[in-house]
Amino acid sequence: MKLILTEDKNEMGHVAANYLLGHMNQQRRVNLAITAGRTPVSMYEYLIPQIKNKTYYQHVHYYNFDELPFKGQDRDGVTITNLNKLFFIPANIAHSQIHKLTLDNYHNHDNKIAGDGGLDAIVMGIGCDGHFCGNIPGKTKWANKIVKLPILADEKGYIADSEYNGDTTLVPDHYVTMGPASVMQSRQLILIANGESKADAIKQALEEDITENVPASILRLHPNLVVILDKAAASKLTIHTIE
């Protein structure tokens, strides 16, 4: 594990963007999986002007690592919708470079990724509960590859609030995510976090037990993990430099 301590969210995003650009500079096809959410906003702001309409980055492909569908609607899910807004549309990424994950294609997405050459890197955030991608405490199993998981009735209110503007009727009964056994196959993992609210999850993931109750704790077994934190997210770590 390489731990990079940055001053603030802005620097965190710049460093993460530089990692992605480093991968993009390979001559062969590059396969990335990138995260939506609030954490990576500065990363995308930094990337967009460097990527937009640049033919020299047309060999870069993007794969969704999770998806929350809209119940009963034939439209793109929450994750891809957010990624479109955050990055794909402002950076003018071609549809042919974007590989969606859906309830329909998830069975074959691991095979597709392997056939396309495997992932070079995944950029992920972490939840306050220690989740990464859609790997939630109590649901995820280390052995899960890309998997369809249930959303229980008593979870719908929370998920509606965080992802569906409070509309519980849109929350589906299932979602899909790359599980730990899929994520760990990527040649590099990049974990980003900022803010005091993430400090406990970071502490648990990086310095305490490796347990399915804190899904992100598995990531530190990857031989090529980079963790990019701001000071607040790192504030509860006892070991500040780890190689």
Place this chain on the structure above:
Amino acid sequence: MKLILTEDKNEMGHVAANYLLGHMNQQRRVNLAITAGRTPVSMYEYLIPQIKNKTYYQHVHYYNFDELPFKGQDRDGVTITNLNKLFFIPANIAHSQIHKLTLDNYHNHDNKIAGDGGLDAIVMGIGCDGHFCGNIPGKTKWANKIVKLPILADEKGYIADSEYNGDTTLVPDHYVTMGPASVMQSRQLILIANGESKADAIKQALEEDITENVPASILRLHPNLVVILDKAAASKLTIHTIE
């Protein structure tokens, strides 16, 4: 995971040797951790004539991944003694290329390996109980780096029989091993197994739950794991080709 099915123990050993030779052909320093025991005998028979007295392999370094000391004796432990017999002496490897692990230096062995550039590859066997290196069900924790673990009174008879010619007075109270968090940092993992007696452990490790009760199950989360089996060891797998 790349799964290689071979005809027999001999072919298994040859393929494993070719993986090691591939690493040895790098121009920079190469760091390997290799296993003792009966499984790798044909691997060493094949390697020895190609390595012995070859100046072009002097940049290869060998690290012990576990050690069982002799109780109350100031001498080399069981693992390094076996490796000396199997490989280091017949291949005439210089002492400067061999990095022992002991009860005295284990605290610093992870740092030493990192400072030397990290491991390029580890070749490991698997026990019928799913152990790898000294990671035993009920003792090992995923989060363990190099660790000193206790040997309980009721374990000494079994260990004496398998490692100390039945002499329980030689069995120590503690041994040392690279734990999962150390092993997983290697750039490649090579797991070898032969014989029907390993078929259940291989099945559990590669196709069932990833659990500390089957320590080797964690290995399949490594992005660069190669599993080399003979037909008998692979006989209970349902999926014979996995990429």
Place this chain on the structure above:
Amino acid sequence: MKLILTEDKNEMGHVAANYLLGHMNQQRRVNLAITAGRTPVSMYEYLIPQIKNKTYYQHVHYYNFDELPFKGQDRDGVTITNLNKLFFIPANIAHSQIHKLTLDNYHNHDNKIAGDGGLDAIVMGIGCDGHFCGNIPGKTKWANKIVKLPILADEKGYIADSEYNGDTTLVPDHYVTMGPASVMQSRQLILIANGESKADAIKQALEEDITENVPASILRLHPNLVVILDKAAASKLTIHTIE
């Protein structure tokens, strides 16, 4: 440049084979270009039993780096015919893994190789005149990619003797070869030579001027060149270990 000094032709071939096997152990598609002739005989003898009918080497592809057609005959050329005898037939390599070079397809062979992911390694011999592949003093230009070159009337006798059993009527007016600009694109170059008759060419190529008059002299500009020699071929070098 890494220089490996071996005892004899047999050891030279074993080490070269180990380099090739090291490349073959990559998980993704592997692209190799290999040489015919007398120099690599022990390399192929060593490779064949390890490769033959092994499904775990089906991701390895072989590309011809030069070809001498038979004049006026619709049959395979000299190089591929020799490679078939030496390696492809005894190792039972599938036709789909063999990529011939011909007078008909040479225009597009560089593009094909690039599209297939580029070459991982080329194994080459050296001629007493310093040639490599079909790059002959007086004909080759450093800037040549895959190129069609003329065979002059006064060259046909010599070429007939060496490649066509003395039958000058079979010697064509043109042949094709990867030029220096194609060969140098490979991720690794492996140059093998044995015997006193090669000692002067090796000395010139590795320690004297880099000039189109000694085509193989360009190879030492490659950042990942391995030269594997027996003692006789190395006997005129002044610097015996070069990294």
Place this chain on the structure above:
Amino acid sequence: MKLILTEDKNEMGHVAANYLLGHMNQQRRVNLAITAGRTPVSMYEYLIPQIKNKTYYQHVHYYNFDELPFKGQDRDGVTITNLNKLFFIPANIAHSQIHKLTLDNYHNHDNKIAGDGGLDAIVMGIGCDGHFCGNIPGKTKWANKIVKLPILADEKGYIADSEYNGDTTLVPDHYVTMGPASVMQSRQLILIANGESKADAIKQALEEDITENVPASILRLHPNLVVILDKAAASKLTIHTIE
């Protein structure tokens, strides 16, 4: 060769900086050689705020690839003085990360670089005469490693004007440079050029003969060359996208 066409000098510098940052993100020690002059100004402007006082880039080392001493003065040469102004001082790079090349140490600089692990990348400009580093038409030989070359009396006026503010008394009788055989050993080469004045040199280097009269022409034999141009520098190329 990968050819990247950018809109202007500013974008050229940003892309070059991203290549360097990509190398800097490796976990192990990183060794770079970087260029002074006017071409890389935007590259350094972009790099400085991302590098300055960042402990996570302390594993990056910088090597001079050429040096013009001040005659008769015991002070730093022209190249390192310019690099100090352009980058090392504003980015607050520690002295321990900067490896000067001098008339006194040049004999051993190739060995030092090899012992330090070799160069990961060199960023170079090109002269209107096709020179790179200090490899000047009529002086450089492909076989040169790091070399001390003479400055003739009739060259001193020109060099004084370009490098010594017109003071010919400061122009030395010799200078040192990495020759082609040293430069080509780097794992990646990055060639940058902007402006119409470089268009002919770029055309000659990338599309015409590979000859010691156009030293930069040798660079296209490197298997991992990236050429980053603005539109004006690329304006005479016939092939605008290569590989």
